[in-house]
Amino acid sequence: MKTDKVVGLLIGVFFFFIGSINIYAAGEDSLSQVMQTMMIVTLVFVTCILFLTIVYSEKNDNEGKILLSPLSAFMKWLTKTTPIEKEQEIMFHHDFDGIKELDNKIPPWFNILFYGSIIWSVIYMFVFHIAGDGNIQVAEYQSEVQMASAEREILIKTGAFLNEETVTVLTDTPALSSGKDIYLKNCASCHGNNGEGTVGPNLTDDYWIHGGDIKSIFSTVKYGVPAKGMISWETQLDPKKMQEVASYIKSIHGTNPDNPKAQEGILYKETVEGN
Secondary structure: OHHHHHHHHHHHHHHHHHHHHHHHHHOOOOHHHHHHHHHHHHHHHHHHHHHHHHHHHHHOOOOOHHHHHHHHHHHHHHHOOOOHHHHHHHEOOOOEOOEOOEOOOOOHHHHHHHHHHHHHHHHHHHHHHHOOOOOOHHHHHHHHHHHHHHHHHHHHHHOOOOOOOOOOOOOOHHHHHHHHHHHHHHOHHHHOOOOOOOOOOOOOOOEEOOOOOHHHHHHHHHHOEHHHOEOOOOOOOOHHHHHHHHHHHHHOOOOOOOOOOOOOOEEOOOOOOOO
């Protein structure tokens, strides 16, 4: 029966919406919002069932003609089909080897697509090529390039691109102040509060075990010297902070603190490339 098909369709739609809500709920933080949506869908479903019950109980329309009549009327208008019993009225009189032709009208759905395509093309041409408001490929590319440049600047500021090959010396006061705080918290126990050296080597003289340029210092901080008990700091400090502490260590060169540790390593001479 058509009635059973209609009810089955409604039930199918109901469970489809419930499934969609469950998928939606997986990505939502608000459980109350999901529950409200489920309640609305349930109420709509119950209302449809009650409507069908009233219609079929009063009209005795077991085939569902009353419910489906609007849909049938719409489909009839959309296709403009001629019933088979009336085909003689629209049949041409000519005959091609026993083949006859019907004078069917162009269905509205085809005209809608045809004229709609024309209207859309005019709107598209005006918006994208005359007014210039549309996001054509060139404009879209330029927009994406600008967005990528902005994101790159943000990443540069956070130090995401910093490594031992790209690091440079920082000389501004905030960076050096931050580097000093990091040094006193993490490095002073081995190198002294003023870099004079205790367990670790003196960081203020001209002799360096692993190199005294900014790249070498950054690399030493980053990877550590496990053989001599210095841990790697790359898991505890981000690249920006390692750059700051390395720059601070460069800034205390030649300060001649009290009780300096004896020279270790080889003599390092500052060059322009090493800055």
